Amino acid sequence: MKTLAIVVPCYNEEETIHPFLEACQAVERQMANQLTFNYYFVNDGSKDRTLEVLRQVSKQFENVHYLSFSRNFGKEAGLLAGLEAAQGDYVTVMDADLQDPPELLIEMYAKIQEGYDVVGTRRADRKGEPPIRSLFAKAFYWLINKISDTEMVDGARDFRLMTRQVVDAILELKEVNR
Numbered sequence: 001m002k003t004l005a006i007v008v009p010c011y012n013e014e015e016t017i018h019p020f021l022e023a024c025q026a027v028e029r030q031m032a033n034q035l036t037f038n039y040y041f042v043n044d045g046s047k048d049r050t051l052e053v054l055r056q057v058s059k060q061f062e063n064v065h066y067l068s069f070s071r072n073f074g075k076e077a078g079l080l081a082g083l084e085a086a087q088g089d090y091v092t093v094m095d096a097d098l099q100d101p102p103e104l105l106i107e108m109y110a111k112i113q114e115g116y117d118v119v120g121t122r123r124a125d126r127k128g129e130p131p132i133r134s135l136f137a138k139a140f141y142w143l144i145n146k147i148s149d150t151e152m153v154d155g156a157r158d159f160r161l162m163t164r165q166v167v168d169a170i171l172e173l174k175e176v177n178r
């Protein structure tokens, strides 16, 4: 059986960890014949009870693991520590606030099995966002794509599924922000 590591950076997520885990576990059950799930939560120096909640869920479920930073280092640092800790044939990185729908993992894994090394996600629209934020986001992507040679995709998220080979390659990079 192949294994999937789910890496989740957490900053002040005491209220979202339980709903997040429940949503993932529903997908875990649907995929039980294909994949074994392991969770790697990273507490990024939260000021609320995130660490207590993580301690509790890691006791309750043997496939839930956590790391904890002594202070806030930012999401990138949390992701990196999580990727370094994550064991498994495949690794996905997800936000704790359910803005990344865990149900998508089913389709993403199907794509990986077609032979892709990375399956990324993007928002197709900006529904539910304040119009002023959408306007500035649109302006930002228009401008950055004018001045940069590297295409930046509007709505692209960090939520992605990667093979072990890709994760190992990322971990070899020396940049501060991968």
Ligand code: UDP
Binding pocket: 008, 009, 010, 011, 012, 013, 044, 072, 073, 074, 075, 078, 094, 095, 096, 097, 099
């Ligand atoms: N996060 C983190 N450290 C930070 C800020 C955020 O680990 O300093 C985590 C946060 O808990 C969430 C993810 O990164 O799981 C995305 O954060 P947020 O939802 O605030 O970002 P946005 O949705 O605005 O991109």
Ligand code: MG
Binding pocket: 095, 097, 099
């Ligand atoms: Mg968010």
